Amino acid sequence: MSNKNYLEIPLINYIPLNSYVSLTSRFRKKLFRILVKKFTIANLAKLVGAHRSSIYDWKKGRVRVPLSKIMRCIELAGITKDRLFNSITSLTALYNAGAIRIKGWKLLLNEELVEWLGLLKGDGYVSRKYVGCTNSSLPVSLFFMRILEKVFGIPKANIEITIEIPPNQRNKDITPLVKLLNTKGYKRIIKRKRNKGKKVLLSSRVNSKVLAQLLRNILKDLHQFINSSPLDVKIAYVRGFGAAEGSPYEVGSVRAISFSNKDLDELLFIKNILHEIGIIRIDNPEQDNKGIYKLKITTQPQLRLFHEIVGFGRNKRRNKKLASILKGYKKILKRVEYRSKYERYSQILNIIKRNKVATAKEIALEINISYTWTSKLLNQMLRKKIIKRSRKYPYLYSLIF
Numbered sequence: 001m002s003n004k005n006y007l008e009i010p011l012i013n014y015i016p017l018n019s020y021v022s023l024t025s026r027f028r029k030k031l032f033r034i035l036v037k038k039f040t041i042a043n044l045a046k047l048v049g050a051h052r053s054s055i056y057d058w059k060k061g062r063v064r065v066p067l068s069k070i071m072r073c074i075e076l077a078g079i080t081k082d083r084l085f086n087s088i089t090s091l092t093a094l095y096n097a098g099a100i101r102i103k104g105w106k107l108l109l110n111e112e113l114v115e116w117l118g119l120l121k122g123d124g125y126v127s128r129k130y131v132g133c134t135n136s137s138l139p140v141s142l143f144f145m146r147i148l149e150k151v152f153g154i155p156k157a158n159i160e161i162t163i164e165i166p167p168n169q170r171n172k173d174i175t176p177l178v179k180l181l182n183t184k185g186y187k188r189i190i191k192r193k194r195n196k197g198k199k200v201l202l203s204s205r206v207n208s209k210v211l212a213q214l215l216r217n218i219l220k221d222l223h224q225f226i227n228s229s230p231l232d233v234k235i236a237y238v239r240g241f242g243a244a245e246g247s248p249y250e251v252g253s254v255r256a257i258s259f260s261n262k263d264l265d266e267l268l269f270i271k272n273i274l275h276e277i278g279i280i281r282i283d284n285p286e287q288d289n290k291g292i293y294k295l296k297i298t299t300q301p302q303l304r305l306f307h308e309i310v311g312f313g314r315n316k317r318r319n320k321k322l323a324s325i326l327k328g329y330k331k332i333l334k335r336v337e338y339r340s341k342y343e344r345y346s347q348i349l350n351i352i353k354r355n356k357v358a359t360a361k362e363i364a365l366e367i368n369i370s371y372t373w374t375s376k377l378l379n380q381m382l383r384k385k386i387i388k389r390s391r392k393y394p395y396l397y398s399l400i401f
Contacts, residue, residue: 007109007229009218011102012081016213017071019091020064022099027087032059034077048072064092090153091210093129098208101153107218109225114233115240115313116147117222121266122244126215132205133244134164138177139314140243141202145186154206156185164194164201174200223269234273235310241270243315248303248322255325257306259295267295276341278373279305300326301370344369344377345386349399352387357396 023031035044036059045052048069057063058070065073074084085105092099107113119140120126124133133144141161148154161181163174171191177200178189194201226237241259248257261267267285274282279302285293297306307326312318347367352358364374378397381387390396 004110004230004232006233007225009107009109009225010085011105011107011214012085014214014217015067015091015105016210016217017066017068018093019067019210019213020094021067021070021091022064022089023061023070024087024089025061027084028059028061031073031077031079034079035073038076044076047076067091093209093213098129098154098158098206098211100208100211100214102151107151109229109233111233111236113147113151114226114229115236115243116144116151117219118237118240118242119144119244119313120215120240121219121222122241122261124244126212126219129209129212130205130207131212131215132203134201134203135244135315136199136201137243137315137317138180138202139316141204142184143314145204148206152208152211154208154211157187158208159186159204159206160188160190161186162190162192162203162205164192164197164203166194166197166199168198169200226273231276235277236313238270238273238310239313241266242310243313243318246312246315246318248312248318248325250325254298255300255303257297257303257322260292262292264293267293271295274306274310277305277309278369280373280376341377341380345381348374348377348381348397349386352397352399357390357398359394359396361394363397 039047041052041055045055048055049072050069054063054069058065070084071081074081088105090099090101119133119135120131123135123140124131124144131148133141135141135144145156145159145161148159149156163177165171165174171193174191178191181189226234242257245261246257246259249255259267259270264285264287271282271285274280274297279297281299281302282295282297285295287293297303303322304326307319307322312322344367348363351363351366355362360374360378361371363378364371367374378387378389382389385400387397388400390398
């Protein structure tokens, strides 16, 4: 574990058993040395459920071994799963397509990886054998591809990029973009004309059946993992999701941020994280006539809090737009310094101890947060029986003992 107590996910239970593995030479030789001492090749083949010729090929390292078969082999040899996974150099599906290489076969859920997972849940997709993302932002697309390389060991040569050109642009208009991608090492580039739209879309994907299966298994437990992670990691998830599905906009006097998605549970999960940050003035997601749910942040303090703590990650265009929208407000708030709710509890208790009693307004002014968020914290503390409140308005808060 790192200093920030990031959650580390062992991939033993998430890697599909129909994967094929490459082993270090030292481990492979030791494993089959043990097995050959215990069993004849014919008996070993029956116990593992493979042909004798396959056992010979695995022993010599001529071909990759099915993970389900190698798991049976280590069981017969009395070797632990941890030792096996420390000796796997790469994983792939049948026919060597889209091999992945993950350090230690564990995923460290730090801010960078979780932001990538938020982006994947928004603009990304995981099909039977493809993992990809479509976005109009070049920095977002480069970030998506960099994590594929850095975390999952996907070489640049295996990443395919499709540039979708809108009707109002010509093929030669995107020549600088193609040259930039080439200089970064991406050679598999396809140009395609779109029938509608105004923006150039970048669609990057990798053909890796084993990675697609692995991510599908992980995504089932993703919310549980993020809930068990530090708050900075939760914020990173919203940042990645916002880079994909978030949108700041201004219509007349209305200034807002909207998150759009067909998955209501996903938006409610985002809403819960925003609540932890202190962004609490959020209506429940509403569904439009196309079946898409929208989650909106509308008030000035909440928009500023989002801008200062979360933002839209690598999507620079949306960050600039939100900053421009906020400049339109006449009232400029002081920079809000973020603290977790438990730190806020401590601040509130110190104020009450010092003053004997205090109102919500006095507390909000002293610790520089909104009156609404202060009231919510005070109500939580009342329910936990940390403090007590006078019966008449204006309410005075004091310690119970």
